[in-house]
Amino acid sequence: MAEPDFEAQLSRMFAEPPSFPDAALFNAEVAAKLDRGWAMRRMFIAVAGGAAGLVAAFQLLSTRFSNEVAQLSKNGSHTLENEISASVAKFNAVLTTPSSAEAVWLAAGLAVVALAFFVTRAVEDF
Amino acid sequence: MGMERPPTGHDVELAAQAAAGDRRAYGELVRRHGSAVRGLLRRMGADSATADDLAQDAFMTGFEQVAEFRGEGTFGAWIKKIAARLYLKKVKREARLIFSDTVEPVEDVMVRDASKDAASRIDLDEALKSLSRGERLCVSLCYGADWSHAEAAEALNIPIGTVKSHVKRGLDKLRAKLARPEEGARREAHG
Numbered sequence: 001m002a003e004p005d006f007e008a009q010l011s012r013m014f015a016e017p018p019s020f021p022d023a024a025l026f027n028a029e030v031a032a033k034l035d036r037g038w039a040m041r042r043m044f045i046a047v048a049g050g051a052a053g054l055v056a057a058f059q060l061l062s063t064r065f066s067n068e069v070a071q072l073s074k075n076g077s078h079t080l081e082n083e084i085s086a087s088v089a090k091f092n093a094v095l096t097t098p099s100s101a102e103a104v105w106l107a108a109g110l111a112v113v114a115l116a117f118f119v120t121r122a123v124e125d126f
Numbered sequence: 127m128g129m130e131r132p133p134t135g136h137d138v139e140l141a142a143q144a145a146a147g148d149r150r151a152y153g154e155l156v157r158r159h160g161s162a163v164r165g166l167l168r169r170m171g172a173d174s175a176t177a178d179d180l181a182q183d184a185f186m187t188g189f190e191q192v193a194e195f196r197g198e199g200t201f202g203a204w205i206k207k208i209a210a211r212l213y214l215k216k217v218k219r220e221a222r223l224i225f226s227d228t229v230e231p232v233e234d235v236m237v238r239d240a241s242k243d244a245a246s247r248i249d250l251d252e253a254l255k256s257l258s259r260g261e262r263l264c265v266s267l268c269y270g271a272d273w274s275h276a277e278a279a280e281a282l283n284i285p286i287g288t289v290k291s292h293v294k295r296g297l298d299k300l301r302a303k304l305a306r307p308e309e310g311a312r313r314e315a316h317g
Contacts, residue, residue: 006301007269013250014169014270017162026164026178030156030185034149037186 042118049114056107138197145193152192156185159202163209169254170213170266180216184209199272206271214263214281253303261296264289 020026133140133154143151163184167177188195188205195204254262263282267273268289275293279286 006297009304010250010265010269010297010300014166014266015162017159018165018168018251020161020164023157023161026160026181027153027157030160030182031149031153033182033186034152034189037189038149 045114045118049111049118052107052111052114056111059107137201138195141192141195141197141201144189145195149189152185152189155188155201155205159205160185162202163205166206166266166270167209167213169251169262169270170210171217171259171262172213176213176216180212181209184212187212203272207273210267210271210273211281218283249304250300253300256299256303257296258292260288261292261299264292265296265300268293 133143133148133151135143135151137155137158140151140155144155160181163181164177167180168174172180184205187208191208195201254266257265264278267278267281268275273281275286275289279289282289
């Protein structure tokens with residue numbers, strides 16, 4: 001048999017998948033592994049989102065954020081310009097609080113991202 | 127409550143759905159290509175338990191990476207490549223990748239069925255047993271997983287010339303083994 005013919009024949013022989021009596025079991029095992037992996041991923045996302053949210057909430061509560069918001073609403077009668085400049089000043093004040101302002105925003109950002117990711121995945125899943 | 131119908135469509139469409147998180151679509155790809163991957167791993171020399179474990183790992187890895195499958199080649203070739211790499215990683219880790227001429231006994235794991243193509247499969251699986259581990263790996267990678275000689279050389283970390291010589295010797299042995307039934311049949315026809 002000529003070499004190219006034989007190689008083509010060999011490729012065809014390799015391309016014919018063997019039949020396995022336990023093929024259904026194999027497929028089911030892969031599906032179960034996929035489901036387990038998916039469930040673990042969802043649980044991890046939920047835990048991470050929850051933890052990030054808790055950290056964010058704790059950080060927000062431990063700052064003077066609520067006071068600043070109340071102050072902002074009190075100044076509602078001021079002119080728009082005054083309000084904006086006051087808001088900017090308050091915003092900066094929050095950012096520069098001694099209780100690690102960066103951590104607040106980082107945690108809040110992470111919480112939002114984690115929550116959004118979780119919601120997206122949950123919607124896709126159900 | 128009726129049973130859900132399995133997803134239909136081309137492999138590329140199913141892969142795109144799987145990339146979007148559709149596990150049922152991926153399950154259909156597993157159903158279509160599971161036996162081919164399991165068969166390839168056995169033909170490369172893995173025992174049945176190892177082959178099935180690695181085939182499952184390959185499909186799990188495939189699910190994680192399915193977004194990278196763009197349909198340039200076939201899904202079958204893509205998933206076989208993942209499976210072959212996993213097997214090579216395993217034999218390298220176990221330091222069992224020895225390119226000697228020794229023919230190692232390999233478990234006879236292929237299923238014999240009564241279909242028309244079964245004879246050629248059995249022939250191939252029987253014939254592969256006459257190859258050394260290196261020949262068997264190189265031939266299986268190049269003809270079973272559609273790897274180029276260069277890809278096989280890189281994955282096996284051996285010179286490309288070594289791959290070519292293993293393939294050539296492997297093909298010679300397979301040709302001799304696979305030709306025998308034909309010759310026998312011819313003799314019977316003439317006799």
